[in-house]
Amino acid sequence: MxxxxxxxxxxxxxxxxxxxxxxxxxxxxxxxxxxxxxxxxxxxxxxxxxxxxxxxxxxxxxxxxxxxxxxxxxxxxxxxxxxxxxxxxxxxxxxxSNERRNSNYWIEEDKIINDVLKLPQGSISSLIPNEYTLRMADEQDAKELADLYNQVFEVYPTPMDDPEYVLKMIRSGTLFCVVTYKQKIISAASADVNAVYHNAEITDCATLKEHRKFGLMKHLINRLEKELFNRKIYCSYSIARALSFGMNAVFHQKGYVFKGRLANNCKIFDKYEDMNIWVKDLSKNI
Incomplete structure (x- = not known):
């Protein structure tokens, strides 16, 4: 597929x-x-x-x-x-094409990023509730990960709802970290590692709606950063939906630096979306 x-x-x-x-x-x-x-x-x-x-x-x-x-x-x-x-x-x-070049949401996204950059940066303050478990994923989690992405994203730029595709990613070196609730994966994020140039993209961030109030994504990214640091990978970056206050806030508060915006970059949900670039030097700030 x-x-x-x-x-x-x-x-x-x-x-x-x-x-x-x-x-x-x-x-x-x-x-x-x-x-x-x-x-x-x-x-x-x-x-x-x-x-x-x-x-x-x-x-x-x-x-x-x-x-x-x-x-x-x-x-x-x-x-x-x-x-x-x-x-x-x-x-x-x-x-x-003019349609692909021109964004209908640029000014709104400018306001979002300005509000995000006013937030304080710092370490994670809240603990994961006792009924949640944070762990690294393995090949056996491929189908459940695909099910999670299928539930969270109606449209996504890569076929993350395909278990075979997720399994291929894991086998090729992509790191997945998950949070489980009652033995079911309810939140996940990945680090797509470039072994040649020693960088990694934090991506595929998803949490089921009913579990989003606990700030789980910060814990997932924190764990992925430690895995990358231990592998001597210091360039960690992500591209986040410019219309998402929450995800941009997560990266800013985790010490990532805003580095630009890609217009109409990829299909997410029901349209092409602008994406904000966030970068962090893990050798200085983890």
Missing amino acids: YTTFYKNEKILQPNFTAEVCFDYYNERIRVDDYRGNVNLLSNWLDEIVSQNKFQKIIIKCRHDDLSQWLEKGFINEGEFTGFFNGASAVSMCKYF
Whole structure:
């Protein structure tokens, strides 16, 4: 099922190489790594867009290449500090439709982020209630995790409601942390680890509605951060729905720094949504 969502390919051309995700579900191309001639890579990407229905290209570029991507019509939407083994990645984006470029919620999201940034930062103050258990997940949890994501998200940018997809993620090195209630998973989050560049994305954050009043997500992220720190992975980042006060507040209060906003980045719930970038250096602040 999930193979129809996206396809990852290593592109080998005479003048450049690139790690490319063809994200059909979200109608975008994402370049997570590249080397070589920026001009020819950009031309190649434009040609791929013209042959398909992609509406957006996202490039994680080095600072040294920033001006070259600007010259090719890309815009700077944010920064993943420390992404490349300590060196920052800049999120450069190019749009191919006005509808995809323009956000209807930008001003509302500005107000949300301004209110979030006024909140105090600090350690977790509340304890998990006795009837809840926090633990790392394993392969046996794949089906229950998929059931959780199916209940929480009507639409999601990756097929997290597919047990086979979740199992593949676990086997490929993605860390899942869960909270259980009466032996059932009611909250979860994951850390998608990049072993080459020593970074991890905190993602797939979900809690059943009736259990959201206990601040479980902070505990999940806290545990994932400790796992990453023990593996010498210091760049922890996340992209959170810009319209979600709660999730943005969680990352701010956990010491993450707001680094930009990706317009109409991916499908969540019933529409394309803007996503806020949050980054934390675990070597300084865990």
